[in-house]
Amino acid sequence: MEWVQQIINGISLGSIYALIALGYTMVYGIIKLINFAHGDVFMVGSFIGFYSITAWGLGFFPALLLSMVACAAFGVLIERIAYKRLRNATRIAALITAIGVSLLIEYGVIYVRGAQPEAYPDVVPNISFNLFGAQISSQSILILSVSVILMIILQLIVHKTKIGKAMRAVSHDVDAAKLMGINVDNTISATFAIGSALAGAAGVIFGVYYTKIEPLMGVIPGLKAFVAAVLGGIGIIPGAMVGGLVLGVVETVVSGLGFSLWRDAAAFIILILILIFRPSGIFGKNTREKV
Amino acid sequence: MKRKFTQLAVVSTLLASILTGCAGEGGSSSSAGGDTIKIGANLELSGGVASFGSSISKGIDLAVEEINKDGGVDGKDIEIIKVDNKSEGSEATSAAIRLTSKDKVTAIIGAATSGNTVAQAQIANDNKTILLTPSGTSPNVTVNEDGSVNEFAFRTSFIDPFQGTVAANFAANELKIKNVAIYADSSSDYAKGLAKSFKETFEAAGGKIVATEAYVTKDTDFRSTLTRIKSAKPDFIFIPGYYEEVGLIVKQAREMGIDVPLMGADGWDSPKLVELAGAEALNNTFITNHYSSEDPDEKIQTFVKNFSDKYDGASPDAFNALGYDSVYLLADAIERAGDLDTTKIKDALAETKDLALVSGNVTIDEQHNPIKSATILEYKDGKQVFNTKVNP
Structure with a gap:
């Protein structure tokens, strides 16, 4: 029954990657920018959740919501301050700015509160029960259901609402969207808001599931989520979900086979292989990128 | 210009050291003419590991007060x-130069960390000054790179691999694992050293290692490896490492239903461990440590x-005890040497046998490391409880 357990571990890890990867992919889909500060929005979300639980005594769901709202605002702020004026600059300029913003957030947080880690309080009752001989904790189930629900809501927003339609239009062709009377600036801001809210949610979930949070915690999950987004096909929303889950399961299987020190390497080997053999990702069409 | 200056400084300190060295050897009786024994304390009183240094300093003060009161x-x-020494190697070096050349101390106690102790080893050796680190646990403090013993360097604590040996004996003999x-x-070299010595001792005792797994510092997800460990069905898991990762490992292991002793x-040994793992998950876990304030031993309770009494009701930690013991270890050697000739004191220190100290009965081995008991502590509802003492 070891493998049932490993698959459960992998899916739990993968759903966190998937939530972060969604933000990457949406931003890339709409302005072709790899937002390296995204992993740090995830970290900020985690800390907002932590402080709202410990200092204000909020429960899990209020903390999750608060963190999502605050991260959405934070994401829009980053976009307005750092990226908006670079919209017509070269892509490399925007990429370098993104790395700069990432470092600014990381060390800004260290400056404000120090580099020491915090332990997330137990806000979710943690009961383990048996399923086919595997131990599943109530936390894993909660994480999975929250992730799945958020992804469904995202799909509904993208496909059933007006702003979703605008987002798809802008990602398809900015100029044509403008001519059709779509407010491109607001649409891009909305994309950042939604992506950052998902990262904030992932931050709180990560804190509950893995307990330890610290200012540089966003770096590695951010890179892994980037790999997940590329794996699924960057710019494609279902691709990010599948990519995240696949990456989580692959990492877990690698550790489960006894190569735990190769786990991070496995993620980046996947990135290299994908870029060589199928640069448009699992869901990508070879012709051109779409949302 | 600056370089010339440092060269000059180095040359002059070397010269000074040669001169004082000669004087020390030639006229040891005259230097003993003063009525105090000067001992330097080169400690981390500020900077990164200031808590270690100031704990040791308190222990030293208590021991000196007691000894002087008794004559x-x-x-x-x-x-x-x-x-x-501001927790920095270069500051430790210059502090050692000051202590040996200006204050002309007989011995230096310090530093708290291995690195800052190694930084003074050369100066202590050149000046024939005893260097005694209370808590530097790395083997290379007393042994040079070529394997020869550093004549004037000693330590009060046990070395890293020893804890692995003690843990293995405890698992095999006390827990019957x-x-x-x-x-x-x-x-981490520290963890690898412990794992190696644990494995050797445990296998020699007839035990079986059913799984060997590894993680790296800063990992957060240990579940997949723990699942693998669980399927190997061990009765006991040895996890050498630091509290930041260990806290998460303990928590995740317990969540997965691994309830064997860890x-x-x-x-x-950090309060952060209890925060990360949770008090309940830490039940049925053990650590080796230098000493426990709950040890019923009469000497420890005194x-x-x-x-x-001296520090407003504070309970002494391991560093307090090691600082305290360092003074007694040195005092014992000086008494046996008969005078303040550091060569004689060094020989006396190396011959220390069964000296009863707070952190155990100490015998110094040929590599200047103390052979002494280690204390096993058990976590019960988030508190460290004295379990037993294991002799080497």
Whole structure:
């Protein structure tokens, strides 16, 4: 029954990657920018959740919501301050700015509160029960259901609402969207808001599931989520979900086979292989990128 | 210009050291003419590991106060000269230069960390000054790179691999464990050393290692490796590492239904461990440590009482005890040497046998490391509880 357990571990890890990867992919889909500060929005979300639980005594769901709202605002702020004026600059300029913003957030947080880690309080009752001989904790189930629900809501927003339609239009062709009377600036801001809210949610979930949070915690999950987004096909929303889950399961299987020190390497080997053999990702069409 | 200056400084200190060295050897009786024994304390009183240094300093003060009240060593009072090395190697070196050349101390106690102790080793050796680190646990403090013993360097604490040996003996003899898994931090020399000595001792005792797994510092997800360990069905898991990762490992292991005893070493010893793992998950876990204030031993209880009288009811930690013991270890050697000739004191220190100290009965081995008992602590509802003492 070891493998049932490993698959459960992998899916739990993968759903966190998937939530972060969604933000990457949406931003890339709409302005072709790899937002390296995204992993740090995830970290900020985690800390907002932590402080709202410990200092204000909020429960899990209020903390999750608060963190999502605050991260959405934070994401829009980053976009307005750092990226908006670079919209017509070269892509490399925007990429370098993104790395700069990432470092600014990381060390800004260290400056404000120090580099020491915090332990997330137990806000979710943690009961383990048996399923086919595997131990599943109530936390894993909660994480999975929250992730799945958020992804469904995202799909509904993208496909059933007006702003979703605008987002798809802008990602398809900015100029044509403008001519059709779509407010491109607001649409891009909305994309950042939604992506950052998902990262904030992932931050709180990560804190509950893995307990330890610290200012540089966003770096590695951010890179892994980037790999997940590329794996699924960057710019494609279902691709990010599948990519995240696949990456989580692959990492877990690698550790489960006894190569735990190769786990991070496995993620980046996947990135290299994908870029060589199928640069448009699992869901990508070879012709051109779409949302 | 600056370079010339440092060269000049180095040359002049060397010269000074040669001169004082000669004087020390030639006229040891005359230098003993003063009525105090000067001992330097080169400690981390500020900077990164200031908590270690200041704990040791408190222990030293208590021991000196006690010894001087009882008439000192051979009728002479001990005088402590404290220097702050700011938790930096270069500062430790210059503090050692000051202590040996200006204050002309007989011995230096310090530093708290292995690195800052190694930084003074050359100066202490050149000046024939005893260097005694209370808590530097790395083997290379007393042994040079070529394997020869550093004549004037000693330590009060045990060395890293020893804790692995003690843990293995505890698992095999006290807990009667047969099958063990080792889960070690592969990015730390400390953890690797412990894992190695644990494995050797445990296998020699007839036990079986059923799984050996590794993680790296800063990992957060240990579930997949723990699942693998669980399927190997160990009765006991040895987890050498530091509290930040260990806290998460313990928590995740318990969540997955791994309820066998877990064990680590002094790297676990932090209040943060309890925060990360949770008090309940830490039940049935053990650590090896230098000492416990709950040890019923009479000597320890006297020390605990005197300490709390002097420091407003504080309970002494391992560093307090090691600082305290360092002074007594030195005082014993000076008394046996008969005078303040450091070569004689060094020989006396090396011959220390069964000296009863707070952190155990100490015998110094040929590599200047103390052979002494280690204390096993058990976590019960988030508190460290004294379990037993294991002799080497």
